[in-house]
Amino acid sequence: MSTDIRDRLDATVEGNRRLAKLSKDAGYVWGIIRGDTLATIGVVIILGFLFLALFGPMLAPHDPGDNLRGEDGQLLRTDSPTETFSEGAYLGTTNYGEDVLSQVIVSVRVSVFVGLLAALIAVFIGANVALISAYYGGRVDDVLMRIVDIAYGLPFLPFVIVLVFIFGSNIWNIVFVIAAVLWRDSARVVRSEVLTQKQRPYVKSARAIGASDLRIMYKHIFPNVLPLVGLYAAFAVAYAIIYEASLAFLGFGDPELYSWGQMLFQAYHSGAIRFAWWWVLPPGICLMLLVMAVFFIGRSLEEITNPELRH
Amino acid sequence: MKKYVTRRILQLLVTYFAFLTLLFVVFRIAPGDPTSMYLLEGMGPEQRQATLERLGVDRPLHEQYVNYLLQLLSLDLGESFRYGTAVENVIWVRFWNTVLLMGPAFLIAYVLGIGIGAFMGWVRGSAKERFGVIMTLVARSSPEFWIGLLLLMTFSFYLGWFPSGGMRETGYEAATFWDRYLSLNFLHHMFLPLLTGVIFYMATPALLMRSSMIQVLNSDFIEIKKAEGHPEYIILYKYAARNSILPITTVVAIVVGVALGGSLVIETVFSWPGMGREMVDSVMHNDYAMAQSVFFLMGSVVIFMNFVADIVYVFLDPRVRYE
C-alpha cells in the first residue's frame, strides 16, 4: 500500500520534473530561434501557411474550379490580372478561366499535409531503425544498415514515380511512398549519434540498475538524440514538399486535389508558360517560400545539435 | 586496406543483388493482374497468349525471376511496346544524352559548391557568409522544375537568348558522334538545363562544406598551422579545405542519386531527349520494359558511384587506409 503510494508520488514528481525539463528545453530552442533572424522569418512564414492550410477554402475568393466569365459572358481564358482584376480574379486566370489566387490558396493544404505527414512517418521509421540498429549492433545492425544502403542505391524520384504509378496517384499513396524513401537519411545520421550515446555513462548506470533494453532505448537514449531527430524531421518536411510538387509537376499528382505542382504542370502543358507569368509565379514562389522557411528553421536546429557551428 | 576494399566489393554485390530483386518485385508483383500491363488494347486472345509466352510472364514467378536476372546481366533489356523495338536500341542514346547533361551539371555543382562552401566557412560570422548561406538556402528550396521554369521564362521566352528545349535545332543532322555533342548548337541548347542542375545541386555540397569547414577550422591543428606562420590562403586550401572535403565525398553518391532523379524533371522542362524524360513518358504510356530498364540503369549508376565514393574516401583519409 505505502509503496504503491510512494511509487505514484515518485511518478508524479518524475512527471513534473520531465514536464519542467521539457518546457525549459522548449524555452531554450525558442530562445535560439528568436535570436536568429532567419529562423524567426521562417516561423512567421510557416505560421502564415498553416493558417492558409486550415482556413484556405474559406478564404479563397472563388471556387478554384469555377470557370470565370467576364461581363460579356466570355470565358476569362488565361487573362492577366490587369484584365481580370475587376472580376475579382486578383491574380489573373488559367486557360480554363479559373482563378489563380484561389487555386494557390487552396493548394497550401496539399503541401503542408504531405510535408508534415510524410516527414513524421519517415522520421518515425528512421529513428526506430537507428535506435534498434545502433543499440543491438552486430548482425541486426549489419542487416538494417544494408537495407539503408539499398535505399540509398535507389534513385529517389524514379522510384517514387514507379511506386505511385503502381499504387495509384492518390494523396495517401504519395505520402507513404515519399516516406518510404525519406526514412533513410534520419536512420543513418541518428544511428551514429545513438552509437556515441551508447558509450555514455548514463546508459551503463541504467543497465546496472536493471532497466530493460526498451526502457534504455526509449526513455534514456531517445531524449538525447531528439534534437537531431528534430533536425532531420525538418529536412524531411522540406524534401517531402519538394518531391510532392515534383511528382505533381510530372503529372503524377492526385488528380482530385489542387496543388502548386499541378498548377505549374497545367501552365506548362497548356503553353501558357510562354507569357502567363501571373499563373506561373504565384505557385512557384509559394513553394519556394514554404520550403525556405523550413530550411531556415532547420539551420537554427543545426546549430543547436552542433554548437561548433555557432560562430 | 585490402580488407576494406574486399569488404566494400562484397557489400556492393549484396546491395546490387538486393536492388535487382527489388526491381523485379516492384514491377512483377504490383497489385492487380501483373500480366495485364504487358498487353495492349485490341489484341486478340491468341495474340495475347503469344505475347505472354514470348515474354515468359506466364511461367511461375521463381522461373521468371531467374530468367530476369540472366537477361539483365546479359544486358538484354527486353522490348519496348511504344517504340516497337528492343529497348537497347533506344535507351543507350538516351543514356548518353542524360550523362552528357547531368554529368557536367553534377561536376560543376560539386566543384563550385565546395569552393563556395569553403569560402563561407572561412569568412564565418561575416555579412558575406550570411549572404552566401541565404542564397544557398534559397537555391536548395527551389525544386529543379521551378528553377527550370524561371530560367526558361526569363532567358528563352522573354529575352530570347536561349532555345526553349531540345538538344539541337530541328532538322540539324549530326554527321558524327563528335559533331553531335561538341557543336556550338548543342552547347547553346544545353546551357539552361545545365544551369538549372548546377543551381540546385550546388546547395548540398556548399552547405555541407561550410559546416565541415567550420568544424575543421575549430580544431587544434589549424591553430598550429597558423602558429607555424603559413599564409592564410595556404591554411585555407592546403590544410582546412583538404580535411573538410572528407565528409563531402561520402555524400557524392547521394547527390548523384538526386541528380539522376532530377533529370526526370529537368529533361521534362527542357524537352531534353534523355533517360529521365523517357522514364516519365514510358511510365505514362505503360511501357514497362522501358521504365524498368531506365530504373535499372539509374540504380546501377548510383550504386556504382556509392562504391567509387567509398574507395576514393580511402585514398583521401589515411586513418581508414591503415585500419
Add this chain to the structure above:
Amino acid sequence: MTTEHTTETDAPPTERDDHMLEVDDLRTFYHTEAGDLHAVDGVSLTLDRQETLGLVGESGCGKTTMAKSIMRLLPRNGEVVSGSIRLNGVEVTELSEKQLREEIRWTEISMIPQTAMNGFDPVKTVGRQIVDVIRRHETETPKAEAWERAKELFENLGLEGSRVHDYPHQFSGGMAQRAMIAMALALSPSIILADEPTTALDVMIQDRILRQIKDLQREFDTAMIMITHDMSVVSENCDYIAVMYGGRVVEFADAETVIKNPRHPYTLGMRNAFPDISEDDQDLVSIPGSPPEVIDPEEGCRFAPRCPFAEEECWEVTPEPEQFPDGDQHVVECHRADEAEYLRAEAEKKETWLSVQEGSREQRLEELEVNDD
C-alpha cells in the same frame, strides 16, 4: 634573428634590455556583444633563455590568451589593446601580419597543443608537416635536407627516424607528444608555448617527457612558457610561476616560493586542489565558483567574490602589486598578503572554503557587516 639578442649591445644596458622576453602592462581584450572582455588586463612578465615560466590558473583566467598574445595569434575578435611585448629587442605589438608570419611565428615562438595528436593535420605524415614548416621559413633548404633534419629531430626525442613517414594516428599519445616537440624545435625558436603539454598522458610518460624537454631546452637554448592548471606539474618543472586570475597576475615568484610560501589566497586555494604538493594529510578542496568574465572591471579585488578572507577593503580598493623579500621577485596583489601565516593556516581547513557563498558585492558586504556585529 636568432642571434640578434647577443649583438644588441650598442644601447646602454638598462633593466628593460636585460631579458629575452619582456611583457609590460599587456592588455588583450575580446570584443563581444556584451562589451570588451578583459582577458588579459595589465600583465607584466619577463623570461630568459633556458628558463621555464609556469602560467597557472583555472580555465578562463587568461593564461592561454596571455600566451597567444605573445605570438599575436588571437581569435578574430581578440586584440592586444595596449602594453608592449619585446622579444629579443623587437616590439612584437608593432609588427605587421606578414612580419609576424615570417619573423616570429615558429622561427621565434613555437607551440605545443594540449593533445599533440590533434595538433597534426590527420591526413599528412608527421615528417611532411615538419618539412613543410622548415621550408616555409627556409625557402632555400632543399627537400632532402629538410627530411634529414626531421629525422634527426625525431632521433633527438628518442623516436625512430623512419617514423617520420607515419601518419599522426599511427602514433601513441606519448609518441605524438614527442613528435610535436620535435616539430616545435624544428627552427630552434627562442620560446616554446606549451599548453597543458602532458595532461593527456599517464604520469610515467608525463615525467619522462618533461625531463626530456628540460634537456632539450638546454641543448637548443630555448625558453618555455608552460600553461597549466595543475600545480604539481609546475612545481617540478618551472623556474618561475605566475598565478593568473581574472586577467591579472596575482602572484609571481620563483617556483619554490610560490609552492611553499604563497601569499595570495587564490594560490592557496589552487594548491589545495592538488594533494602531492604539501605533505600534509589534507582534504582535497577546490575553490567553489568559477573565475569571472571581466567586462566592466569595477574597483576592488577580482577574487573577492570567491575569497574566504575578503574584507571590506578588498571589495572597494583594487590591490596593487606588492613586492615581498621572501622569494626571488615575489610579487603579490592582495591586501592581506602580509598576513600570510594566518592565511596559510586557515586555507588548509576545508570549512574555510566551503563557507564562501558567492554573491554580489552588496550581499557580501552586508554579510561582512553582520559578522562584524
